[in-house]
Amino acid sequence: MPGETPQLHLLAKAPLPGQAKTRLAPLLGTEGAADAHAQLVRHCVANACKALPADHITLWTALDHTHPLFGELYERFGVTLAQQPGGNLGARIRHALNSSSGPAMVMGSDCPSITSDLIMACIQQLSTHDVVMLPAEDGGYGLIGTHGDYPGLFELIPWGSDRVLSATRQRIEALGLRASYPATVWDIDRPEDWQRWQAIKSSM
Template structure:
């Protein structure tokens, strides 16, 4: 039940949210899962995760505040379909490493905002909202991942130094980023630890999670 105010239901908070995603091109996404799923199967899983992520995002904030930052094939039919169906914006990810691309997405926002990928199945509207509200008191917010990386970054104002000298794709990412934040003197919030889908056992974990949710 939604809380009532003297003027009616409380409006849902809308906040800037960027989703970084590759086009579901067989052989170029979820490559560590190709031995298990094949190129086509890995691409289908990637697309399924992207659609799931966008569904969660649309429940957390309004479509006009969501930007899908595209990679590989910027005019892929999946991207065009999602933009037309949901009214979200599409923008091409710039050249550079992951840190530069996240920094650019944050800089493109008019104020504080969040950046996520498309392979974390445990994100929820409530968790995204918690991260957004954490920025009211913190300089930055992260959702550390079990593999040593992170699934979400948010800042009140982005600073490229936060993303420099990071060994992207390794288990050292979050630890190195914490050091960058300390060097900046930033107060960082860590609302929760999450996990993403990179290995065959992650698929099985997601299937168990979905099965439990369907039974509840």
């Protein structure tokens, strides 16, 4: 219902060397890429907790559910921890959105351009739209929020490609859903993305 505070679900891998942010390894090395991933997860959770109370935030873990990073974030912020299920990204997003009643949003943990203010803007837009989404510069999206279960949003999407956003927007239109796209964001996958983020931090 309008005005109901949504649940926010964050998806995060454990920062295991060789399994997290591997495309940053040419710049940072395998260990450095894992450390960079841990930094991004911490930043993401901190931003989320500036926008919403911890009891409205769930951190969905993958690879190593008992990794010390997740315990650290639980102790520091009080967010709920849950294990990501199997399946492709669409199945995991849909599972998180449907894990609680009422409006919900899902975002990745490698998108520092999603600030707490932008999360608040998405919450506001979701109160008057069926779907809220933050398109990403690489053709994907950094956040999606819904009021109900729309399976078609996540089926037969070319996950991992630059067509994720366009395919999802086509589904939104086909389903007759009213959507809001408050801003375009960018995530960190490649060395130049990491350098962009470091430049922004150094200028703050």
